[in-house]
Amino acid sequence: MVSDDSNLHPEPSGKMPAEINGLRMTRQRWETYRLLMTQKDHPTANDVFRRIQKRLPNISLATVYNCLEALVKHGIVRQVNFDREPSRFCPNLAEHGHFHDESNGSIHDVTFKPGIDLSEVLDLPEGTVITDIELTLRGKLPTTKI
Amino acid sequence: MVSDDSNLHPEPSGKMPAEINGLRMTRQRWETYRLLMTQKDHPTANDVFRRIQKRLPNISLATVYNCLEALVKHGIVRQVNFDREPSRFCPNLAEHGHFHDESNGSIHDVTFKPGIDLSEVLDLPEGTVITDIELTLRGKLPTTKI
DNA sequence: CGGGAACCTAGAACGATTCCAATTCCTGGC
DNA sequence: GCCAGGAATTGGAATCGTTCTAGGTTCCCG
Numbered sequence: 001m002v003s004d005d006s007n008l009h010p011e012p013s014g015k016m017p018a019e020i021n022g023l024r025m026t027r028q029r030w031e032t033y034r035l036l037m038t039q040k041d042h043p044t045a046n047d048v049f050r051r052i053q054k055r056l057p058n059i060s061l062a063t064v065y066n067c068l069e070a071l072v073k074h075g076i077v078r079q080v081n082f083d084r085e086p087s088r089f090c091p092n093l094a095e096h097g098h099f100h101d102e103s104n105g106s107i108h109d110v111t112f113k114p115g116i117d118l119s120e121v122l123d124l125p126e127g128t129v130i131t132d133i134e135l136t137l138r139g140k141l142p143t144t145k146i
Numbered sequence: 147m148v149s150d151d152s153n154l155h156p157e158p159s160g161k162m163p164a165e166i167n168g169l170r171m172t173r174q175r176w177e178t179y180r181l182l183m184t185q186k187d188h189p190t191a192n193d194v195f196r197r198i199q200k201r202l203p204n205i206s207l208a209t210v211y212n213c214l215e216a217l218v219k220h221g222i223v224r225q226v227n228f229d230r231e232p233s234r235f236c237p238n239l240a241e242h243g244h245f246h247d248e249s250n251g252s253i254h255d256v257t258f259k260p261g262i263d264l265s266e267v268l269d270l271p272e273g274t275v276i277t278d279i280e281l282t283l284r285g286k287l288p289t290t291k292i
Numbered sequence: 293c294g295g296g297a298a299c300c301t302a303g304a305a306c307g308a309t310t311c312c313a314a315t316t317c318c319t320g321g322c
Numbered sequence: 323g324c325c326a327g328g329a330a331t332t333g334g335a336a337t338c339g340t341t342c343t344a345g346g347t348t349c350c351c352g
Binding site for chain 2: 081083087097102110111112113118120121123126127128129132134135139140141142143
């Protein structure tokens with residue numbers, strides 16, 4: 001039996017599934033998804049647009065925005081914002097933050113130490129419902145990985 | 147002797163100081179600062195612009211942006227971004243996050259429980275330098291405070 | 293196979309922010 | 323106090339990521 005997880009993250013090199021997570025797949029959505037799964041460097045919509053043209057020369061920027069929005073809305077990818085910079089997109093759905101290395105502009109996922117529940121270290125009134133957490137760090141990694 | 151703190155946060159109802167935190171005060175900067183200190187509801191640049199016109203009818207939006215940028219650059223106020231919404235400004239310099247109440251659009255400061263150091267719960271390589279942390283929550287507060 | 297809905301596309305529109313050139317304001321030295 | 327030079331302010335134009343719109347295409351289901 002196919003697990004929910006394999007439904008959510010089908011092999012991006014395989015055949016296009018009829019849908020992912022309730023979102024009907026189209027050629028454009030599938031290529032957008034594939035690209036994000038393959039190139040996890042947090043590309044912007046424009047990055048996606050430029051890169052995807054190798055496979056879909058006629059795709060429009062508006063479609064890339066539409067596809068990204070659809071994928072985000074269905075919880076297939078995440079949209080990440082740094083200040084007022086262009087939004088970036090990330091296929092890592094696990095709870096994590098983002099570290100912006102100022103020495104080279106690269107972005108890295110940051111996870112919490114095991115056993116840490118972020119909502120437990122915050123001073124919030126009892127009964128608060130958290131639907132989304134966004135954590136952004138800025139600084140320098142020790143020796144910039146090559 | 148005047149402490150650094152009183153220099154950093156002069157009484158917004160008092161006389162305009164020559165400078166704050168190394169930033170030379172001007173009428174426009176002072177009124178911008180006063181407004182943020184008085185109305186801590188995280189206004190946008192446009193909010194500041196509209197509200198400040200009661201005191202400075204001839205101020206321009208560009209000046210508001212300039213003043214806010216100067217105040218931010220000198221560490222006098224903080225700039226806070228939610229997704230791609232207009233930037234908001236906040237005079238609370240203590241380490242804190244922001245909770246965006248989706249039921250009414252209001253924004254509340256969120257502090258960490260005492261003794262918690264956020265950088266200690268994160269899984270970062272040894273030697274990482276963190277220059278800035280931004281934490282944004284979204285959800286609903288239990289009973290919306292009146 | 294036909295009709296309606298969902299999608300895609302290109303280009304116009306939008307909105308927050310920044311840039312620009314011209315004017316005004318300060319400040320320090322006389 | 324007065325003047326020159328630099329800093330700030332101003333209004334409007336420009337920028338740029340994103341969204342909207344209108345028309346054409348594709349897909350699905352009967």
